[in-house]
Amino acid sequence: MSSKRTYFLAPLAGYSDLPFRRSCRRFGLVYAHTPLLDAGALLHHHSENQEILVRGDDEPWLAVQLMGCRLDDLRQAAGILNELPFDGLDFNMGCPVRKVIQRHAGAALLKTRELALDCVRALRDVVKKPLTVKTRILCENDPEPTVRFCLALQACGIDGLTLHGRLPQRIYAGPVAMDVIKAVREALRIPVTANGGIFTAADADALAAGSGCERLMVARGAIGNPWLFRELIQGIPAVPTHAELCDMLLQQVTGMVELYGETRAFLAGRKIILSYLCGRGYRRRLRAQMSTVKTMPEFLELFRQIEKEGPLAVTDGLGVVHDGTDCGSNAETSADIAGGADL
Numbered sequence: 276m277s278s279k280r281t282y283f284l285a286p287l288a289g290y291s292d293l294p295f296r297r298s299c300r301r302f303g304l305v306y307a308h309t310p311l312l313d314a315g316a317l318l319h320h321h322s323e324n325q326e327i328l329v330r331g332d333d334e335p336w337l338a339v340q341l342m343g344c345r346l347d348d349l350r351q352a353a354g355i356l357n358e359l360p361f362d363g364l365d366f367n368m369g370c371p372v373r374k375v376i377q378r379h380a381g382a383a384l385l386k387t388r389e390l391a392l393d394c395v396r397a398l399r400d401v402v403k404k405p406l407t408v409k410t411r412i413l414c415e416n417d418p419e420p421t422v423r424f425c426l427a428l429q430a431c432g433i434d435g436l437t438l439h440g441r442l443p444q445r446i447y448a449g450p451v452a453m454d455v456i457k458a459v460r461e462a463l464r465i466p467v468t469a470n471g472g473i474f475t476a477a478d479a480d481a482l483a484a485g486s487g488c489e490r491l492m493v494a495r496g497a498i499g500n501p502w503l504f505r506e507l508i509q510g511i512p513a514v515p516t517h518a519e520l521c522d523m524l525l526q527q528v529t530g531m532v533e534l535y536g537e538t539r540a541f542l543a544g545r546k547i548i549l550s551y552l553c554g555r556g557y558r559r560r561l562r563a564q565m566s567t568v569k570t571m572p573e574f575l576e577l578f579r580q581i582e583k584e585g586p587l588a589v590t591d592g593l594g595v596v597h598d599g600t601d602c603g604s605n606a607e608t609s610a611d612i613a614g615g616a617d618l
């Protein structure tokens with residue numbers, strides 16, 4: 276653990292909403308991002324954006340993430356966001372999801388870099404708060420193209436940069452090119468945050484050492500595991516007791532029902548419930564039933580069974596279960612994300 280470290284919760288579409296952020300904040304998270312918000316959709320008052328804009332009175336720091344590529348939309352959206360209680364605005368230049376790429380936004384901007392820089396300049400003209408960009412590396416073997424592009428972003432007047440050390444085509448798989456992040460960190464004078472592959476405190480130490488960054492962004496590692504912030508910040512292992520897990524699950528689901536209403540909460544929230552239960556020894560039958568739950572009474576009935584029964588197997592010191600209740604990673608698969616499953 277380093278006292279100089281600052282941890283950020285990444286923007287996570289379908290996850291980093293108020294109930295999830297509150298779960299992470301219980302373990303010391305201060306700096307968080309909303310999921311990405313489409314500038315055009317914000318201007319057309321699409322109702323699904325309303326919840327992205329909800330900030331809790333208890334939240335110490337929250338930046339909103341904006342995506343888009345039309346300069347007028349970005350300017351107008353930034354004007355609206357200036358008036359809302361966010362501590363910063365982050366511009367998405369790394370999302371590889373098909374739906375976003377088709378709109379020439381997110382990682383598509385890495386192929387139209389002049390447009391990308393115009394977007395950032397347009398935002399800089401309007402945004403009254405700290406403006407940051409979250410992007411990806413451009414080449415794994417040679418830092419030079421990424422450094423050049425990031426210097427150009429800095430010249431547009433941004434206040435900080437987050438660099439995910441994977442190429443867009445890798446989606447979320449494979450190693451993180453820490454040396455490329457390091458070269459960017461050394462070339463820029465604005466703060467650089469390193470992102471990619473933090474699932475444990477050891478991962479965070481490795482990313483800090485390899486990238487030279489003390490600002491680290493956590494993404495999939497926190498899904499179903501807000502205790503990761505406890506491990507990162509306080510050095511207490513991210514292995515919740517059964518009681519802690521039940522408490523957290525109930526709190527988050529209750530928060531989701533309050534925010535989205537019952538129908539939408541369970542439609543979007545089943546994957547979140549499963550992310551808490553997967554890999555921790557809970558009976559497969561109960562998990563399968565949870566995956567179709569539609570109402571709070573249905574949820575509570577299953578929840579009480581889980582609460583009473585507890586996990587079948589004891590996890591080892593690393594939180595890994597050896598009871599055959601396999602369910603893959605807590606995080607989304609690359610295929611899900613590439614197919615735009617959640618956006």
Ligand SMILES: Cc1cc2nc3c(=O)[nH]c(=O)nc-3n(C[C@H](O)[C@H](O)[C@H](O)COP(=O)(O)O)c2cc1C
Binds near residue numbers: 367369
């Ligand atoms: C389900 C999911 C949703 C995501 N949503 C966003 C998003 O809204 N904005 C963004 O910039 N990145 C988004 N990302 C990317 C993450 O913020 C992060 O850059 C990526 O997962 C790499 O970090 P990791 O290896 O620690 O997970 C998303 C990733 C996942 C898995």
